[in-house]
Amino acid sequence: MRELVIVSGKGGTGKTSLTAAFASLAKENVLCDADVDAADLHLLLQPEIRRRTDFMGGSKAVIDLKRCTSCGLCRDLCRFEAIDAEYKVDGIACEGCGVCVDLCPAQAIDFPIQKCGEWFISETRLGPMVHARLGIGEENSGKLVSCIRQEARKLVEEQGLELIITDGPPGIGCPVIASIGGATALVLVVEPTVSGLHDMIRVIDLAGHFKAPCLLCVNKFDLNIEMTEQLEEVARQRKMRAVGRIPFDPMFTKAMIVGKNVLEYKKDSQIARAVQEAWDGIINSPAMNSYGIRSM
Amino acid sequence: MIISIASGKGGTGKTTVATNLAVSLGDSCMLLDCDVEEPNAHLFLQPQIEKSETVATFIPIVDEGLCTFCRKCADICRFRAIAVLGKKVLVFPELCHSCGGCLVVCPDKAITAGGRELGVVEWGQGAGVALIQGRLRVGEAMSPPLIKKVRAYADTRRTVIIDAPPGTSCPVIAAMRGVNFVLLVTEPTPFGLHDLQLAVEAVRLLDIPCGLVINRCDMGDDQVRDYARQERLPILLEIPFDRKIAEAYSRGRMIVEEMPEWQEKFRELFGQIKLEILADIWRRERQ
Ligand code: SF4
Ligand code: SF4
Numbered sequence: 001m002r003e004l005v006i007v008s009g010k011g012g013t014g015k016t017s018l019t020a021a022f023a024s025l026a027k028e029n030v031l032c033d034a035d036v037d038a039a040d041l042h043l044l045l046q047p048e049i050r051r052r053t054d055f056m057g058g059s060k061a062v063i064d065l066k067r068c069t070s071c072g073l074c075r076d077l078c079r080f081e082a083i084d085a086e087y088k089v090d091g092i093a094c095e096g097c098g099v100c101v102d103l104c105p106a107q108a109i110d111f112p113i114q115k116c117g118e119w120f121i122s123e124t125r126l127g128p129m130v131h132a133r134l135g136i137g138e139e140n141s142g143k144l145v146s147c148i149r150q151e152a153r154k155l156v157e158e159q160g161l162e163l164i165i166t167d168g169p170p171g172i173g174c175p176v177i178a179s180i181g182g183a184t185a186l187v188l189v190v191e192p193t194v195s196g197l198h199d200m201i202r203v204i205d206l207a208g209h210f211k212a213p214c215l216l217c218v219n220k221f222d223l224n225i226e227m228t229e230q231l232e233e234v235a236r237q238r239k240m241r242a243v244g245r246i247p248f249d250p251m252f253t254k255a256m257i258v259g260k261n262v263l264e265y266k267k268d269s270q271i272a273r274a275v276q277e278a279w280d281g282i283i284n285s286p287a288m289n290s291y292g293i294r295s296m
Numbered sequence: 297m298i299i300s301i302a303s304g305k306g307g308t309g310k311t312t313v314a315t316n317l318a319v320s321l322g323d324s325c326m327l328l329d330c331d332v333e334e335p336n337a338h339l340f341l342q343p344q345i346e347k348s349e350t351v352a353t354f355i356p357i358v359d360e361g362l363c364t365f366c367r368k369c370a371d372i373c374r375f376r377a378i379a380v381l382g383k384k385v386l387v388f389p390e391l392c393h394s395c396g397g398c399l400v401v402c403p404d405k406a407i408t409a410g411g412r413e414l415g416v417v418e419w420g421q422g423a424g425v426a427l428i429q430g431r432l433r434v435g436e437a438m439s440p441p442l443i444k445k446v447r448a449y450a451d452t453r454r455t456v457i458i459d460a461p462p463g464t465s466c467p468v469i470a471a472m473r474g475v476n477f478v479l480l481v482t483e484p485t486p487f488g489l490h491d492l493q494l495a496v497e498a499v500r501l502l503d504i505p506c507g508l509v510i511n512r513c514d515m516g517d518d519q520v521r522d523y524a525r526q527e528r529l530p531i532l533l534e535i536p537f538d539r540k541i542a543e544a545y546s547r548g549r550m551i552v553e554e555m556p557e558w559q560e561k562f563r564e565l566f567g568q569i570k571l572e573i574l575a576d577i578w579r580r581e582r583q
Contacts, residue, residue, distance in 0.1 A: 009334055011306010011462040016487065037463035038304045038491040058374070079354075079396050092469060092501070097395030098374045136498045137469045142437060170306040170462055171333035174437035194548035195311065199334040205434040223539075224546035250515060256486050257517050 001156050002184035002288060003149075003164040005034070005212075009199030011170035014219040015189045017252050018275065019167040020044040020261035023126040025279045029163040031124065032152040033131040034145045034179045036117065041167050044261055047122030047129050055132065055147065057116030057140035058096035061089045067108035074100035074109065092137055116140050119148050121155065128155055142178035145169070149179070172206045180207060185287035186214045187243070192227035200231065204238055213287035214240045217278050220248040241285050244278025247271065298456040298475040299569060302499075304491030306462035308481045309511035309535070314459040315340040316551050318425045320562035325425065325455040330443045330471040332415060332430035337459050339548045343420030343427045351430075351445050352411030353438075354394040358385040362406035369398035369407060390437065414442045417449065423550075426454075440470040447471075455566075464494045472499065477573050478506040479532070484516035489523060496527065505576035507569065512537040530572060533565045 006015045006022075019041060023031055033041040061082070063074070068087050075083045077100055082093035101111045116139075119132035130152045134141050152164045166183070169175040180186060186207055190196045200216075207214050216235040221228040232242045247270060255265035262271050282288060301314040315337050318327040329337040356369070356378060367380045377392035378385065389412045399407045415432040430446040432439050439461070447470075450456045460471035472478055478499045482492040492508075499506045508524055513534035524531050535541075535551075544554040551558045 010336070013307055037465045038306075038494055040305070040487045040490060043486050043490055077396070077400060079394065092473070095393055095395060096374060097393055097397055099372060099395050099397040099400065102372050102397070103400065134465055136464050136494065136501055137466065139466045141465045171439075172434060173333045173432065173439045173467065175465075176333075177435075177437050191307075191546070193546040194339045195334075195336040196546075198336060198339055202334060202434055209435050223542055227546055253485055253515055259486070 001153065001162065001164070003166060003182070004185055004187060004282065004288065005166040005168045005179055005183040006187045006189060007168040007176060007180065007203055008170060008189045009172065009203040010191070010195050013189045013191045013196065014246070014252065016040045016044070016167050017256065017262065018189055018217065018219070018246070019165055020126070021263050021275045022165055022279055024261055024263040025276060026163055026165060028161045029127050029165050030152050030156045030159070030161055031127060031129040032148060032164055032166040033129070034149065034166050034175065035169040036132045036134040036141055036144045036148070037169060037175065039131055039133065041129070042131055044256065044259060045124040045126060045129060046259060047120070047124045047131065049120045049122045051121040053119050054115050055117040055119055055144050056113050057138065057143060059098065059111040059113045060091050060094045060096055061098070061100050062110045062112060063087045063089055064108050064110060067106050069106045069108070071105060074104055077103060096139070117144055119144065119151065121151065128159065130155060142174035145175045145178035172202050176206065180212050181210050183212050185282070185285065186212050187282060188214055188216050189219050190216060190231055191220050192218055192224040192231055194227070197227065197231055197234065201234065204240070214238070215282055215285055215287060216240055216242045217244045217246065218242070219246045221245040222247050241281070241287070243281030243285060244274060246274045246278065297573070298450065298452065298458065299477045299479055300458040300460050300472045300475045301479045301481060302460040302468060302472060302495060303462060303481045304464055304495035305482070305487055308483050308488060309509070310462070310481045311336045311340070311459055312511070312545065312551065313479065313481050313509050314457055316558065317562045317565060318457050319423050319550060319552055320559040321455060321566060322424050323426070325457055326451055327425050327427050328446050328450055328456060328458045329427065329429035330446055330458050331461040332432040332439050332442045332446065333461060335429045335431055337427060338420070338422070338429055340550050341422035341425055341427055343422030345418050345420040347419040349417050351414045351417055351442055353414050353441050354396060355389045355392045355410050355412045356387055356398045356407045357410035358387060359406045359408065360385060362404050364404050366403065368401040368403065372397040372401050394441070414438070417446055439467045443467060443470040464498045468498060469502070472502055472504065475504060477569050478504050479509060479569065480506055481509045481511055482520055483512050484510055484518070484520040486519070488516065489520050492520065493523070496529065505572055507532040507572055509533045509535065509565070511535045532568045533561065
């Protein structure tokens, strides 16, 4: 079993569109949408949900004013300024540390566990998919990511499949860290811009912490050829393989509007060939191949 | 006045709008880059960094000489960041949420305050704009405390523009809470619309007035506009796709540098935001 995680550092570089296109080229794979904060892969794959599970995250403090004696201790203890002068807990600010709950002398604080989101196991035309929806403003995105990655692993094993393709979140924080630990390889989808370069370097550094090998795929490479070459040069210095260059093409948007990936939208196009080339580069890379997977 | 520039989806042009708006308003405003995982505003403003401060968050340090291994710290910790194994106390700094529970409950004063580095806050001046940016340490998972720190340095007598991180979870909330207005930058595509809906939910949860900027407004369909109409979200600016803008952006150039006539549009945008804020105050007073 191998897992390919698509990340980018900077958001909106085309991760999800490429993930969906790669899914057309891979066989025997499970898809996993780890961008639980703003998941979009389902818009291209129209999954049929087979199983829906509540995601229970941390707890939040609730003060029972009937029991509360207004001693003020909880307000002093709370480091998150979550308790106001009327002893009402602000659910958004509450970190769920439970310090007030444990130390309230009147035992006036309840600590109900919260539903922080939902996750789904679905069927799509390109294979099974695990995805999720984190509640608005919730913490615990990392926990939810770990949870669905684990489910994707189970699914791959149950169904005797080979590969997980995971659409990762942007940034380098908690959900990204949860997305890349234990991945076989990361594909960095980067645009040739100063921001793309800056953000890519931070992701490479992060991947280094987890010893996850990285591959570079430049999207919209023709917007700035010099910058594309610079990205590839940085990749070389960091011993990463550059696997592909995808040209800028409004077809990505057109395909998205009709709910398809670019390969389904137009099988025989310059884009389709570039995506195929990138995919071959990924699947034949030493990072993916050292385990014996073959190009399909 | 504080305006947060946000978007559910990444890469819709938050930083473009934030930097161009700030530059168009000039030295009356201050830009806070709260996208601390991937701060990009500095790439466009090219500031001289004048000052930098390392920011740390509380983690416990245990003096095993004083510790009686009573386990009270491990019992109160909801994040499994501290464990007692026989005659040893283990602290897992990266799991610690800095709640201070262990510090309070330790009966033997064996715990003192240590720190885990979150990242740095940097101050600079570039393109006529004062910039404060947070830069999360690579490997650090928790960005909200650093975002709060950056915001704490805002000079609220000035117009403060916040470049928020993407998404809809806790980091975005930290960058939007308590501001006067949220400007949501979106693109007219199915992904743009879907993530915009989530972002609007977040803004409504915080009960802040908001408006939209549609970037690459000619590159998709009409669903975002239909949604805006239904939800009565004002569209305050539309920026067409222009290969020239995209190429300039790729080199770190702002729209207003490439096409100075846009300064006026960004100033108008600011005027509209002020009107929206006033209208919102008026609506609330009437209720
Ligand atoms: S659980 Fe922690 S964060 Fe929440 S109100 Fe109590 S002390 Fe504050
Ligand atoms: S500060 Fe809170 S989260 Fe950190 S170790 Fe102590 S009890 Fe646990």
